[in-house]
Amino acid sequence: xxxxxxxxxxxxxxxxxxxxxxxxxxxxxxxxxxxxxxxxxxxxxxxxxxxxxxxxxxxxxxxxxxxxxxxxxxxxxxxxxxxxxxxxxxxxxxxxxxxxxxxxxxxxxxxxxxxxxxxxxxxxxxxxxxxxxxxxxxxxxxxxxxxxxxxxxxxxxxxxxxxxxxxxxxxxxxxxxxxxxxxxxxxxxxxxxxxxxxxxxxxxxxxxxxxxxxxxxxxxxxxxxxxxxxxxx
Ligand SMILES: C[S@@+](CC[C@H](N)C(=O)[O-])C[C@H]1O[C@@H](n2cnc3c(N)ncnc32)[C@H](O)[C@@H]1O
Numbered sequence: 001x002x003x004x005x006x007x008x009x010x011x012x013x014x015x016x017x018x019x020x021x022x023x024x025x026x027x028x029x030x031x032x033x034x035x036x037x038x039x040x041x042x043x044x045x046x047x048x049x050x051x052x053x054x055x056x057x058x059x060x061x062x063x064x065x066x067x068x069x070x071x072x073x074x075x076x077x078x079x080x081x082x083x084x085x086x087x088x089x090x091x092x093x094x095x096x097x098x099x100x101x102x103x104x105x106x107x108x109x110x111x112x113x114x115x116x117x118x119x120x121x122x123x124x125x126x127x128x129x130x131x132x133x134x135x136x137x138x139x140x141x142x143x144x145x146x147x148x149x150x151x152x153x154x155x156x157x158x159x160x161x162x163x164x165x166x167x168x169x170x171x172x173x174x175x176x177x178x179x180x181x182x183x184x185x186x187x188x189x190x191x192x193x194x195x196x197x198x199x200x201x202x203x204x205x206x207x208x209x210x211x212x213x214x215x216x217x218x219x220x221x222x223x224x225x226x227x228x229x230x231x232x233x
Contacts, residue, residue, distance in 0.1 A: 009055050068097040078103040081151040086132045086165050087158025094156050099123030108132050134167040137188045147172050157181045163188050180219045
């Protein structure tokens with residue numbers, strides 16, 4: 001494929017997915033594509049990555065497929081497990097895949113663009129367009145998102161929701177797996193970090209139960225000891 005054909009496919013992709021990209025996101029996508037073509041950046045924009053897979057320009061599995069197969073491998077099976085996908089994204093792609101694997105999916109993200117019917121058709125049990133919030137972020141005694149009915153909490157690069165998932169998972173003894181963003185996010189209490197490494201150190205410092213592992217090209221935060229206890233029961 002020539003560079004001109006690549007750009008043509010990229011424009012067609014943006015046109016075919018109008019609900020997915022605002023004008024600002026289209027500009028970010030095109031900038032990411034240019035950087036990928038010029039080889040300037042070591043990382044690749046998530047949307048550009050998804051486009052290359054959709055356009056069959058990459059044989060790699062999508063980020064959602066990679067994470068879903070990691071979760072399937074880790075938990076053995078997901079059938080009938082109640083899984084909350086935090087920061088599920090506009091089209092709830094990870095939730096859709098995990099629902100196909102038999103999990104009972106609860107997707108939460110203020111950005112969800114699916115209607116309840118569309119979510120139902122994808123096998124997703126429930127969607128919420130609220131923010132996931134941990135108890136720790138609220139005034140004493142107030143409760144954040146109810147995770148008690150859940151078996152597992154997951155997030156695929158859920159940005160600012162990351163720390164909330166970790167704290168709520170620890171508090172309610174829920175196994176969690178969060179694919180961390182490659183850029184740092186502020187802590188809930190307003191601390192800023194210069195690099196993603198500093199942010200990862202901070203996440204690790206929340207509790208000795210938090211573990212961060214490199215899996216493929218991603219870093220995944222989880223609380224494995226909780227998982228082992230659960231499996232042993
Ligand atoms: C980088 S996107 C990732 C979306 C999707 N998981 C994916 O990989 O395509 C991060 C998402 O996290 C969502 N998010 C951020 N803070 C959140 C919170 N407190 N509760 C729920 N979703 C949140 C944003 O709205 C955004 O859709």
